[in-house]
Structure formats: structure tokens, C-alpha cells
Amino acid sequence: MPELPEVETVRRGLQPALESARLTSVEARRPDLRFPFPERFAERLTGARVEAVERRAKYLLMPLDTGETWVTHLGMTGRFSIERRGDAEAPGRFHNAAPAEDRHAHVLLETDGGARVTFFDARRFGYMGLIATAKLQAHPWFAGLGPEPLGPEFTAAHLLRRFAGRARAVKPLLLDQRIVAGLGNIYVSEALHRAGIDPRAAGGSVTPVRLKRLVEAVRAVLEEAIQAGGSTLRDFSNAKGELGYFQHRFRVYDRANAACPKPRCRGVTRRIVQGGRSTFYCPVCQR
DNA sequence: CCCACGACCTGTGGGC
């Protein structure tokens, strides 16, 4: 589900409950998500102190005082909720089922600070790992990742180098986490629209000037989305059950056959399929 | 290497 802005929103929600807290109770209620849980997963987490709550690309990273880092990828539908121990079952909230009765509540944790943290994932495309912190960067999940789109290494020069000679369309190239890490289907469509670039254009054909516009558009849309608490399509919420609202500011995503929102553009937005995934764009102002 | 596609899994919304 979540792209970088949603993962960052989750990170910010988890931080107050988990950073510096000790995990007093951990239960994995099934043997696997997308992949099997690590060996003795609950035992290795129980008693550990969480030193920080960080994000790399779409991964949540929680380095522990045991020397390992607890890594979570939310996949398409993964989410966390936080309650205070002893809370009534959060009546009236977006997610109001008691976690233990929810068939998709896969990991239950408690902290010495009195928080109950639950991980849900209906489709189970998410996954968790425990990786030696000193070897994190060399781990296959991280070794090949491209730069953070909000970091200093994500530049027009970087894209120029990585797109050179590529016949593949720019849209699927931007979804490749080895080129830039954290974008997904929504924000790629949004950034290409803002930059006025045709998603079908061959990567290697995009000029440096346009790549610079693209880099700026990616940064802008991600920053605005983080500011808005991410986007809520079907079921995304932050850890407190609050909805993101950036979906109201989509310019093209999920808006096929609507008037292009760009000032003075007379185009109508279209939905096409690239690499099996929907792309939304305006054929008039994206060339 | 490059690329498109199916697979993984469940839920939901729209059309009939």
C-alpha cells in the first residue's frame, strides 16, 4: 500500500510509543507474512529496547539494543495501530475492532511504557526481518537500493546516468527502487504530471532540463504528501487511526476522464496500463 | 542485461 509519504507518516506515529521503549511482550500469531518470520522472532524482540524509529525507502527500521534491527515492510496493506494498555477498544476510531479479534492482526507487542502496538496486514504482502545492525547496509533488502528521493543524491545528474540508454518508459523506471527508492504508483504519476513529462517517454530520451523539473516535482509532491499525513485510499491510516488527506490533492491519480487540473490546459486525463499497473496522465500537457 | 507478465493474498466497489 504505502509509498514513502505513508511510511514516513507511520514512522512518525510509532516514534513516541516505541523509541526508547522496551518490548515487554511480543507475539507473532502466524508463521509468516509474505516471507516466514525470522527464527525465534518473538523471543529475539522480547526484552529488547528500541533505540530509534527510522525509515529507509519504504522500510521501517528499528535498531535495538541487542545489536539487531527490526525491519518492517508494509507491502500493500500493512499498518500499525497503537493503544494505551487498558484503553477501551478505541470506540469511534477508524479502526475499531479489538486487535486480538481481528483475523489480520498478525503481530501484537507491548512496551514498558504502557503502549500496545499491533501490526495488521490483510493481504500479507508485508514482511519483517531481524538483521544484525552492523550488516544492515549489506543485506539484500538494502544493498541495491537507490538514493532517497528527498536526499542530496537524488539529482538530475543521477537520473541522467541511470536512464542513459534505457528504452523503457520513464514511469516504470521511476518505480524501480534501484534507481530511486521510495516512489510508488501514485506519486510517480503525480510527479510526471507536475513535471509535464509523458509517462511513456523512453527514459533515455528525457532531456536534462526535464529531468531537473522531474526531480523538483518528485520532491515537492512527496513533501506535500508527508505534510498532509499521506494518502488514504482504501485503508491507510497512521498509527493513531487518523486518515491522511493527500488523496484530495491528487491531480491525475485515479482521475481518469477528468479535466486536467493544470491551469490553461484543455486536456482530459487518461488511464493507461504500463507493466501491468495503472498510469494516469494528461496527453495534452505531458509530452 | 532488459523487459513484460504472472504470482502472491484479501477486500471492495462497480456493473449487471
Added chain:
DNA sequence: TGCCCACAGGTCGTGG
């Protein structure tokens, strides 16, 4: 109302 299909924010493996 009810059923069925298409599609969903992500990646990974396969095969051409």
C-alpha cells in the same frame, strides 16, 4: 439485493 469480475498503495521470480 446479490453475484462476479476487475482492480488495489509492492515486490519477486520466470521466461522470452
